[in-house]
Amino acid sequence: MATSLSEAYRDTTLQLKHIIPLDFDSIHDLPESHVWTTKDNLLSEKGDILSIPVIDLNALNATELVRNACQKWGMFHLINHGIPLSLVEEAEEHARRLFGLPVERKLKALRSPSGATGYGVARISQFFSKSMWHEGFTIMGSAVEHAKELWPDEYEEFCDTMDNYQKKMKSLAYEILLLILKALEVDDQNQDQEMNICSPSFYQSEGALQLNSYPCCPNPNRAVGLAPHTDSLLLTILHQNNTNGLQIFQEGVGWVPVPPVSGALVVNMGDLMHIISNARFPTVYHRVVPNETKHRFSIAYFYGPPTDSIIAPLSKFQIPCFRPVTLKDYISLKSKHLEKALPLLRI
Numbered sequence: 418m419a420t421s422l423s424e425a426y427r428d429t430t431l432q433l434k435h436i437i438p439l440d441f442d443s444i445h446d447l448p449e450s451h452v453w454t455t456k457d458n459l460l461s462e463k464g465d466i467l468s469i470p471v472i473d474l475n476a477l478n479a480t481e482l483v484r485n486a487c488q489k490w491g492m493f494h495l496i497n498h499g500i501p502l503s504l505v506e507e508a509e510e511h512a513r514r515l516f517g518l519p520v521e522r523k524l525k526a527l528r529s530p531s532g533a534t535g536y537g538v539a540r541i542s543q544f545f546s547k548s549m550w551h552e553g554f555t556i557m558g559s560a561v562e563h564a565k566e567l568w569p570d571e572y573e574e575f576c577d578t579m580d581n582y583q584k585k586m587k588s589l590a591y592e593i594l595l596l597i598l599k600a601l602e603v604d605d606q607n608q609d610q611e612m613n614i615c616s617p618s619f620y621q622s623e624g625a626l627q628l629n630s631y632p633c634c635p636n637p638n639r640a641v642g643l644a645p646h647t648d649s650l651l652l653t654i655l656h657q658n659n660t661n662g663l664q665i666f667q668e669g670v671g672w673v674p675v676p677p678v679s680g681a682l683v684v685n686m687g688d689l690m691h692i693i694s695n696a697r698f699p700t701v702y703h704r705v706v707p708n709e710t711k712h713r714f715s716i717a718y719f720y721g722p723p724t725d726s727i728i729a730p731l732s733k734f735q736i737p738c739f740r741p742v743t744l745k746d747y748i749s750l751k752s753k754h755l756e757k758a759l760p761l762l763r764i
């Protein structure tokens with residue numbers, strides 16, 4: 418039996434203090450545990466004029482637009498993506514309902530120290546001495562076990578919405594992946610072969626869903642919503658509610674805000690895409706800054722191949738700059754070395 422994604426994320430080293438979020442409802446001042454002194458808050462001076470491209474999935478020149486956006490930013494806003502707005506709104510509504518529960522209730526669905534799913538702080542928290550102004554809920558496959566802990570009698574609607582959302586995201590992610598392979602000039606003939614490099618059973622990948630909540634913050638300048646990181650898998654599809662906060666880092670430019678575009682989903686490249694594109698596409702280093710007056714919610718879908726797939730630069734690249742790695746091994750490298758995982762694979 419192949420290892421499931423949640424098994425690959427099983428961790429035996431995490432401690433409970435690295436899982437339980439703050440009880441935001443009862444806090445009126447920023448506690449010392451959440452004050453980040455080293456945070457460089459500097460936004461790019463060109464930040465206002467720089468903006469992440471908006472791409473229409475049905476545009477005739479979508480491939481070229483995706484190629485340029487991926488090369489320059491590793492990120493784009495996607496419109497005409499075919500996901501009904503009603504489904505996105507429904508999922509956001511469920512996320513609000515979940516994070517709005519009293520803390521005792523949310524803690525019933527706490528991620529276990531060795532587990533991958535449920536309520537808790539972001540996994541990367543263990544690498545930082547200060548805590549983030551954030552709470553999350555991770556779903557891999559069915560959410561039913563944790564949903565029952567949150568709402569013993571009325572968990573079904575939540576599960577149905579999350580199932581449906583994941584299913585739609587998965588087919589959209591696949592469509593985007595094909596577009597990206599085209600953008601990388603993998604011709605149709607080679608496509609099957611290239612897909613096999615990613616996986617013999619690519620279509621069985623499950624992906625993961627992360628609901629994020631960043632409550633209003635009493636002192637946003639000294640706090641961090643989500644610390645800078647890159648996403649590990651192939652690509653991420655993000656819905657952000659109408660609240661600023663997401664920023665991406667560009668070498669030589671600084672932090673660039675990614676304000677929400679109504680109706681659009683944000684697509685960003687992850688570490689695995691950086692590998693298969695032989696470093697032609699950057700993996701996006703991003704963070705979230707908190708807000709004093711608006712509560713930010715976001716929903717991220719992480720798309721990747723099955724965990725036993727071998728990840729390597731596409732065969733068209735004659736001088737590969739990464740050595741092959743299975744996703745399972747990459748996950749364990751990343752959980753030990755965070756952003757030093759990718760350089761460790763450099764040839």
Ligand SMILES: C=C1C[C@]23C[C@H]1CC[C@H]2[C@@]12CCC[C@@](C)(C(=O)O1)[C@H]2[C@@H]3C(=O)O
Pocket residue numbers: 426539540541542555624625627646647648649650719
């Ligand atoms: C499939 C994934 C992707 C994960 C781990 C696992 C489930 C939760 C995802 C996140 C969500 C929050 C940021 C991140 C960096 C984190 O701490 O947990 C992500 C991470 C990754 O992209 O590495």
Ligand SMILES: O=C(O)CCC(=O)C(=O)O
Pocket residue numbers: 627629643648655657663703704705714715717
């Ligand atoms: O809230 C956001 O916009 C960012 C979320 C994110 O980066 C993640 O879940 O990996």
Ligand SMILES: [Fe+2]
Pocket residue numbers: 646647648703
């Ligand atoms: Fe992320």
